[in-house]
Amino acid sequence: MTHAPTPFPEGFLWGASTAAHQIEGNNTNSDWWRKEHSGTSHVQEPSLDAADSYHRWPEDMDLLAELGFTDYRFSIEWARIEPARGHFSRAELAHYRRMVDGALARGLRPMVTLHHFTVPQWFEDLGGWTAEGAVELFTRYVEATAPVIAEGVEYVCTINEPNMIAVMAGAAKAGNVGFPPAGLPTPDEETTRAIVEVHHAAVRAVRGINPDIKVGWTVANQVYQALPGAEEVTAAYRHPREDVFIEAARGDDWIGVQSYTRTRIGPEGPIPAPADAERTLTQWEYYPAAVGHALRHTAEVVGDVPLIVTENGIATDDDERRLAYLRGALAEVAAALHDGLDIRGYLHWSALDNYEWGSFAPTFGLISYDPVTFERTAKPSAVWLGALGRTRELPGGE
Numbered sequence: 001m002t003h004a005p006t007p008f009p010e011g012f013l014w015g016a017s018t019a020a021h022q023i024e025g026n027n028t029n030s031d032w033w034r035k036e037h038s039g040t041s042h043v044q045e046p047s048l049d050a051a052d053s054y055h056r057w058p059e060d061m062d063l064l065a066e067l068g069f070t071d072y073r074f075s076i077e078w079a080r081i082e083p084a085r086g087h088f089s090r091a092e093l094a095h096y097r098r099m100v101d102g103a104l105a106r107g108l109r110p111m112v113t114l115h116h117f118t119v120p121q122w123f124e125d126l127g128g129w130t131a132e133g134a135v136e137l138f139t140r141y142v143e144a145t146a147p148v149i150a151e152g153v154e155y156v157c158t159i160n161e162p163n164m165i166a167v168m169a170g171a172a173k174a175g176n177v178g179f180p181p182a183g184l185p186t187p188d189e190e191t192t193r194a195i196v197e198v199h200h201a202a203v204r205a206v207r208g209i210n211p212d213i214k215v216g217w218t219v220a221n222q223v224y225q226a227l228p229g230a231e232e233v234t235a236a237y238r239h240p241r242e243d244v245f246i247e248a249a250r251g252d253d254w255i256g257v258q259s260y261t262r263t264r265i266g267p268e269g270p271i272p273a274p275a276d277a278e279r280t281l282t283q284w285e286y287y288p289a290a291v292g293h294a295l296r297h298t299a300e301v302v303g304d305v306p307l308i309v310t311e312n313g314i315a316t317d318d319d320e321r322r323l324a325y326l327r328g329a330l331a332e333v334a335a336a337l338h339d340g341l342d343i344r345g346y347l348h349w350s351a352l353d354n355y356e357w358g359s360f361a362p363t364f365g366l367i368s369y370d371p372v373t374f375e376r377t378a379k380p381s382a383v384w385l386g387a388l389g390r391t392r393e394l395p396g397g398e
């Protein structure tokens with residue numbers, strides 16, 4: 001179907017996303033830093049300096065603003081802010097406040113994620129999300145972030161991809177530590193219950209800091225597609241991996257939709273992509289239509305809560321394929337807007353090439369960097385996507 005170019009609705013967020021541990025470098029008090037140096041087999045290489053964005057965030061924000069983006073989603077790091085239990089670093093809070101101010105000064109609206117996979121080592125040692133007191137400990141951290149988020153931050157995400165946290169916990173109990181591929185292992189139910197409770201407490205804490213902040217969380221959507229006759233199997237497979245987390249967002253101000261690929265389900269469960277399907281560097285099927293399905297499914301489950309695409313992209317070293325993926329994905333967003341879905345923004349994953357939980361090889365970035373000099377280079381896809389922020393038009397579908 002072809003649609004005329006769709007203008008962004010008023011205030012539509014147009015940006016790119018990152019996460020602290022994946023770009024900052026030297027996140028030495030985090031659980032992941034320890035994993036990376038423990039000889040765990042799935043960690044191919046440690047994050048070390050990553051993109052050194054801890055020091056180079058001004059360059060990153062300059063580039064994004066120059067390219068035409070109006071929004072930047074980044075996470076602040078609990079392991080830096082509370083490196084020892086109960087000790088909050090004023091210096092790190094001031095660091096993240098400078099980032100918020102730096103974004104605003106460049107015309108970038110900051111969306112702040114409070115937790116993106118990494119926790120302080122001391123929290124992990126206590127037992128993590130299912131430990132006694134986890135809700136109170138995370139809530140206390142959220143309250144401590146007031147100097148960062150109280151002013152000038154319209155959107156706050158409590159927890160990134162809670163469903164992946166539950167899946168990783170499930171995988172860890174089964175002996176596999178790490179960030180799993182699409183087509184997911186069984187989530188740990190205890191972690192699911194805990195993380196939903198933590199989220200609801202965090203939402204209250206953020207509203208306590210400033211009731212005008214729009215607070216929500218971002219759910220990884222695997223676009224489960226039922227093969228004929230497998231509708232019930234698919235629904236049962238999807239519910240604990242996705243829908244339970246979307247349902248938990250019903251009282252929120254928005255929900256983040258994150259999608260990359262699809263997983264097809266037959267009567268026996270997930271089936272691999274056809275042998276001749278194009279695959280990205282993460283081995284996921286190249287499937288730009290994913291975001292459209294993810295938006296529509298989320299809307300169906302969550303009801304009347306605004307949607308924001310908070311992650312969408314492709315790991316590739318061929319930027320032409322990234323451009324093609326983007327064209328396909330944005331046509332889906334445009335079609336969903338055209339059909340009346342309440343979509344408030346599109347934030348691409350990722351602004352920068354980054355540490356993909358065990359390896360730097362899968363490059364998701366619009367911007368690459370030299371690992372020795374850290375010099376940044378915007379890829380053609382960054383120029384193309386940023387320019388749409390200026391024209392304020394989404395391309396039509398094909």
Ligand code: IFM
Nearest residue numbers: 019022161258311349356
């Ligand atoms: O890099 C990750 C990110 O941390 C969470 N969402 C999926 C991305 C790509 O795997």
